[in-house]
Amino acid sequence: MATITRVDDPADPRVDDFRDLTTADRRPDRPGGRGLVIAEGVVVVRRMIDSPYPVRSLLGVPRRFDELADDLAGLPVPAYAADAETMAAVVGFHLNRGVLAVADRAVPPDVTALLRHARLVAVLEGVNDHENLGALFRNAAALGVDAVLLGPRCSDPLYRRSVRVSMGHVLRVPFAELPGPWPSSLEVLRAAGLRVAALTPAADARPLSTVAPDQRIAVLLGAEGPGLTADALAAADLRVRIPMAPGVDSLNVATAAAVAFHALGAAGRP
Amino acid sequence: MATITRVDDPADPRVDDFRDLTTADRRPDRPGGRGLVIAEGVVVVRRMIDSPYPVRSLLGVPRRFDELADDLAGLPVPAYAADAETMAAVVGFHLNRGVLAVADRAVPPDVTALLRHARLVAVLEGVNDHENLGALFRNAAALGVDAVLLGPRCSDPLYRRSVRVSMGHVLRVPFAELPGPWPSSLEVLRAAGLRVAALTPAADARPLSTVAPDQRIAVLLGAEGPGLTADALAAADLRVRIPMAPGVDSLNVATAAAVAFHALGAAGRP
Known part of the structure; x- marks a missing residue:
């Protein structure tokens, strides 16, 4: 079960994976880039949870976590709940989909x-x-x-x-x-x-x-x-x-x- | 042959058909809306010129009119040449395609x-x-x-x-x-x-x-x-x-x- 933890400070280091996404996007593949995979919105987050990509954490408004309750049940990663303003301050823009997940890249198939x-x-x-x-x-x-x-x-x-x-x-x-x-x-x-x-x-x-x-x-x-x-x-x-x-x-x-x-x-x- | 006329004042009434396009977009079909058809960019402007829609005028940077020279040759409508800043002031945003044409709607086919x-x-x-x-x-x-x-x-x-x-x-x-x-x-x-x-x-x-x-x-x-x-x-x-x-x-x-x-x-x- 994902642990839902409240985050109120946009500077909280636990949500660093979601920080300034637009800037991070500019050089996602370059050396030094994090290379993390971001899923946006309930439908895509759900597909990420069902995928081979290892989910690291989630960030979303409480209502979206309610929608994802079944998906989160078997997922041993932290879920950070925030209000829309805090999320916007973290990711760097207003996100109307209300929930994000981040995963590591998987080893490419042979x-x-x-x-x-x-x-x-x-x-x-x-x-x-x-x-x-x-x-x-x-x-x-x-x-x-x-x-x-x-x-x-x-x-x-x-x-x-x-x-x-x-x-x-x-x-x-x-x-x-x-x-x-x-x-x-x-x-x-x-x-x-x-x-x-x-x-x-x-x-x-x-x-x-x-x-x-x-x-x-x-x-x-x-x-x-x-x-x-x-x-x-x-x-x-x-x-x-x-x-x-x-x-x-x-x-x-x-x-x-x-x-x-x-x-x-x-x-x-x- | 389209007459190319220089326009330097964004308030020039001759380019009113192109004014504040984003606002005009909000209610394009409503009574009182102009219902004009806008083409953006060389390729689409060219298709408009070749279409049954009666072109009223064009607005563009001189370089785009050079590209359209053959298309404009047989077209008896005014073409207003402006620099990019004047165009942006008219249409209400910066337009990277550099040329617009406006046409009236045509009678729908039977x-x-x-x-x-x-x-x-x-x-x-x-x-x-x-x-x-x-x-x-x-x-x-x-x-x-x-x-x-x-x-x-x-x-x-x-x-x-x-x-x-x-x-x-x-x-x-x-x-x-x-x-x-x-x-x-x-x-x-x-x-x-x-x-x-x-x-x-x-x-x-x-x-x-x-x-x-x-x-x-x-x-x-x-x-x-x-x-x-x-x-x-x-x-x-x-x-x-x-x-x-x-x-x-x-x-x-x-x-x-x-x-x-x-x-x-x-x-x-x-």
């Missing part, structure tokens, strides 16, 4: 183990917008993606805004950095029996709906503007496209990913 | 005419979040939706934020309010030869991928939280779902719409 039974995988190159990355994880969770692999130049999925936009699903969908030189590192996917399908707007790529639906498949996705690099496209087993109306540049990367996950995953099979 | 040759239509009930609505129009444009019909309790697609999030596609995809009492007003779709497919997470709805792909179809979509009302669901010809992983509540409504547009439209047909 890529080979992750791929052994995976049927639908997302591989990202240069997806460096935190909101797009969060939305992509939300879509991955909904549409049955078994793992997300991060190629070069991707943002940190555990950045606070990504966690929030993902609705906490970034804490549920296993992910790991793809080790080794890019894009030859994609070989590990083929070794695991997955085909690598690069999503591209190129007119000569195959429409998604023509790809045989009984594959174990990895969807290779690039950033919204530039898309995949030529090297990444060349390293894929096939190139697929979402047929698009003339004059429309592209879909948002997370939206395009959702269309591809649905069409290529189990969900899209009649 | 629903029966709109549906006559439409193959893929979206019908919305209660989609009242401006960002979701904008994103939905962007996806509709990309995925070949011929028309969007607005049922009850939808936001105004021409609200400034919707226009921006849609990347200006709300100015390209024809839309109209569905006239008559809801949901019997859906009859006009059947009269036009379209089947009405309600998208719902209900477990007993048909997976999208099992719907015969040679239909002319209207996708009926509800708001992200509550979904479609029971009345709307009952009025549909069939109920379809996106198969989803256990424990995931839902997709964003614009994302779900994109998956459905792809699966049910021409794009999803092998």
Whole structure:
């Protein structure tokens, strides 16, 4: 059972993990950064508690702790109750979701183990917008993606805004950095029996709906503007496209990913 | 050719259409509101110029007008050039996109005419979040939706934020309010030869991928939280779902719409 402790002094060192979140956000990955994972709001806090990430503590208004009573029952960490003003003074802005949890990072899963039974995988190159990355994880969770692999130049999925936009699903969908030189590192996917399908707007790529639906498949996705690099496209087993109306540049990367996950995953099979 | 006129006084009445946009946004549809349509940024301004909406004038920094030179060549409306500070003083905030255009609303298309040759239509009930609505129009444009019909309790697609999030596609995809009492007003779709497919997470709805792909179809979509009302669901010809992983509540409504547009439209047909 989480111990609920009242905190009235914003300078209380017990809530240092939650201090000045906006400033902490600016360099979450840099040496010296804490690298802690922050969950905001009842829904996301609940997903963090259910995740492999080891929760360190919570900070919230009493009403939110009431809502989370069942979730806190089995959780041996401190929960600090404060009023909204004290919370705002700690985190550095007014937080309308009323509850936060903080966790340590977990050891990333082993890529080979992750791929052994995976049927639908997302591989990202240069997806460096935190909101797009969060939305992509939300879509991955909904549409049955078994793992997300991060190629070069991707943002940190555990950045606070990504966690929030993902609705906490970034804490549920296993992910790991793809080790080794890019894009030859994609070989590990083929070794695991997955085909690598690069999503591209190129007119000569195959429409998604023509790809045989009984594959174990990895969807290779690039950033919204530039898309995949030529090297990444060349390293894929096939190139697929979402047929698009003339004059429309592209879909948002997370939206395009959702269309591809649905069409290529189990969900899209009649 | 648009006449480019220098404006140095933020109080200049010639730029009144652009004044205090945030305040104007608060009640864009109310009697007494201007109901003008605002486009922000080169890409969206360009789409407005190419749209049926009659452009009244532009306001921007000179560099953006240089970028738009070809688009302005055939446009007989005033373009007001100002420095960034003057623009900020007019619109009420600092605008990093550097150019705005304003248009009058256009006469909405006739629903029966709109549906006559439409193959893929979206019908919305209660989609009242401006960002979701904008994103939905962007996806509709990309995925070949011929028309969007607005049922009850939808936001105004021409609200400034919707226009921006849609990347200006709300100015390209024809839309109209569905006239008559809801949901019997859906009859006009059947009269036009379209089947009405309600998208719902209900477990007993048909997976999208099992719907015969040679239909002319209207996708009926509800708001992200509550979904479609029971009345709307009952009025549909069939109920379809996106198969989803256990424990995931839902997709964003614009994302779900994109998956459905792809699966049910021409794009999803092998």
